[in-house]
């Protein structure tokens with residue numbers, strides 16, 4: 001089988017294609033014929049050596065992938081040959097709170113999905129909704145679940161309340177879609193005004209161009225009466241504006257603390273002094289959260305937004321395209 005492995009951490013030249021023996025499952029394992037994978041910001045950080053969790057040398061990258069079970073170990077009970085599955089980001093984190101013993105991640109400390117066949121412990125995988133094709137099904141493990149937990153995890157927002165999403169990456173567009181499922185109103189902030197139509201088509205009630213209105217926080221607050229929940233993916237570039245846009249008791253889920261140049265979030269004290277907003281964090285989510293999200297995706301026949309699909313042999317081009325930053329939704333690698 002063909003697989004990619006990360007040999008070093010110095011950019012795309014460390015992503016090397018290998019020819020390997022087709023894997024056999026151990027008693028509790030399944031072998032998955034991977035049909036598609038997708039990229040997340042963390043995959044470029046792992047590639048470039050800036051991810052906080054050091055990857056295993058020679059690891060197969062990518063947490064997100066979808067495929068069909070082609071072999072099961074003798075003791076497997078959760079899956080059968082032919083099942084459509086995807087993996088869980090923190091593979092060992094099934095439920096409850098995370099702790100140091102559960103931090104192993106697919107595509108980082110554990111072999112991930114960028115291979116023709118992936119081997120997963122049966123506890124690390126979940127069944128996929130029927131209505132998704134392989135490329136769509138390969139987008140949910142990281143960005144989808146992060147957005148789901150950001151929007152549903154804090155007990156807010158309620159129908160009719162305002163959610164703010166930033167940019168057009170995977171997390172933001174999933175957050176927009178999930179917020180609309182919950183009956184919320186959504187403001188989308190984009191640095192590229194030409195994306196406004198597509199954001200509106202996905203359900204955004206208000207689109208603000210940060211290029212035209214760099215101090216967009218006050219404008220958003222004025223036009224909405226204050227944001228109830230911010231899914232903060234912009235980091236240092238947007239955090240102060242997000243705080244400004246928030247209602248007095250707003251909630252900001254802070255997903256990004258640093259930018260690519262090493263700049264960090266600064267808490268604007270004068271602004272926060274006048275605010276009772278809660279600032280919280282999350283790390284993607286566990287398998288139980290993933291299963292809950294997939295039930296909602298299935299029930300509402302939600303379709304993930306895909307920007308571009310690359311062939312398996314073009315994985316390096318996919319990384320390069322994703323890294324340049326101007327995307328609308330997910331960048332997918334077709335493994336068929």
Ligand SMILES: NC(=O)c1ccc[n+]([C@@H]2O[C@H](COP(=O)([O-])OP(=O)(O)OC[C@H]3O[C@@H](n4cnc5c(N)ncnc54)[C@H](OP(=O)(O)O)[C@@H]3O)[C@@H](O)[C@H]2O)c1
Pocket residue numbers: 039040041042142143146166167168169170171172189190191192195210233234237238254255256282283284325326327328
């Ligand atoms: N804590 C967690 O569990 C967790 C999980 C997943 C992701 N994350 C973090 O969440 C962030 C989003 O990840 P992602 O994979 O969805 O997306 P991404 O690929 O980092 O986002 C790309 C989008 O961000 C927007 N953007 C780029 N530079 C910007 C800037 N200076 N100001 C405002 N927007 C900017 C662009 O949208 P426009 O062209 O529309 O502006 C671009 O399309 C990343 O930083 C990632 O590390 C955290």
